[in-house]
Amino acid sequence: MPNGPAGELRADVNSVLDEAEALYKDPHRHPELPVQEQTGLDDASTVEGAMHACGHDMHVAWLTGAAAHLSAHRDGWRGTVMAVFQPAEETAAGARAMIDDRLFERFPAPDVIVGQHVMPTLAGSIGTRQGVMRSAGDTFHIRLFGRGAHGSMPQASIDPVVMAAAPVIDPTLRTSIETFVTAACAWLAA
Numbered sequence: 001m002p003n004g005p006a007g008e009l010r011a012d013v014n015s016v017l018d019e020a021e022a023l024y025k026d027p028h029r030h031p032e033l034p035v036q037e038q039t040g041l042d043d044a045s046t047v048e049g050a051m052h053a054c055g056h057d058m059h060v061a062w063l064t065g066a067a068a069h070l071s072a073h074r075d076g077w078r079g080t081v082m083a084v085f086q087p088a089e090e091t092a093a094g095a096r097a098m099i100d101d102r103l104f105e106r107f108p109a110p111d112v113i114v115g116q117h118v119m120p121t122l123a124g125s126i127g128t129r130q131g132v133m134r135s136a137g138d139t140f141h142i143r144l145f146g147r148g149a150h151g152s153m154p155q156a157s158i159d160p161v162v163m164a165a166a167p168v169i170d171p172t173l174r175t176s177i178e179t180f181v182t183a184a185c186a187w188l189a190a
Contacts (some may be wrong), residue, residue, distance in 0.1 A: 004079025008110040011063035012089030012117075013056055055118030060085065062116060080108050 037044045037051035045051050067083040084103075088094030121127060144164055149157035 004077075005111040006080040006082070006108040008082045008084050008113040009063055009066055010084045010086055010113060010115040011056075011059035012094075012115075013060055013085045013087055056089075058118055059116065082107055082110065 035051040036049055039051075063083055063085065067081070070077065070081055084098070086094045086098060088097070119127065142164075144160040145158070146160035146163065147156075147158040149155075
């Protein structure tokens with residue numbers, strides 16, 4: 001391996017038909033699917049209800065361009081750059097498959113991983129930050145168990161509706177109260 005740091009450039013590629021078909025079958029996860037191709041372009045999808053109409057094509061183009069540029073200018077940098085095209089990003093199955101396929105055993109462990117994503121922002125702008133940014137890929141289920149009680153004795157019940165609402169309401173309520181108290185203290189201090 002060349003001397004220097006190892007870096008990974010990652011792009012998600014979700015044009016895997018099996019995954020698309022699985023997503024189509026879950027209307028709660030992606031109610032906007034399926035999408036019928038209606039562009040009339042020569043390279044339009046020929047699969048009924050399957051159009052690759054998201055930013056993943058742009059991600060692939062960016063990574064391909066970055067890899068080509070780095071390869072063409074190899075004398076301007078040192079180290080190892082790995083271009084990783086991650087399938088099945090929407091379900092996280094692709095990352096798991098890559099790890100199960102011994103990605104980090106077969107290739108150098110990266111010192112840094114850089115991913116990019118299309119974001120709804122001003123045209124021509126680029127946003128960066130160290131660490132995680134706009135990232136989520138988990139699905140989880142929570143099962144709550146309650147206990148009913150007579151309306152005259154609500155303290156004897158364990159209300160699953162209140163339990164389910166608490167993770168949503170509590171942080172919001174706490175933030176609102178903290179913001180109010182901070183503003184009030186600042187006003188009183190002035």
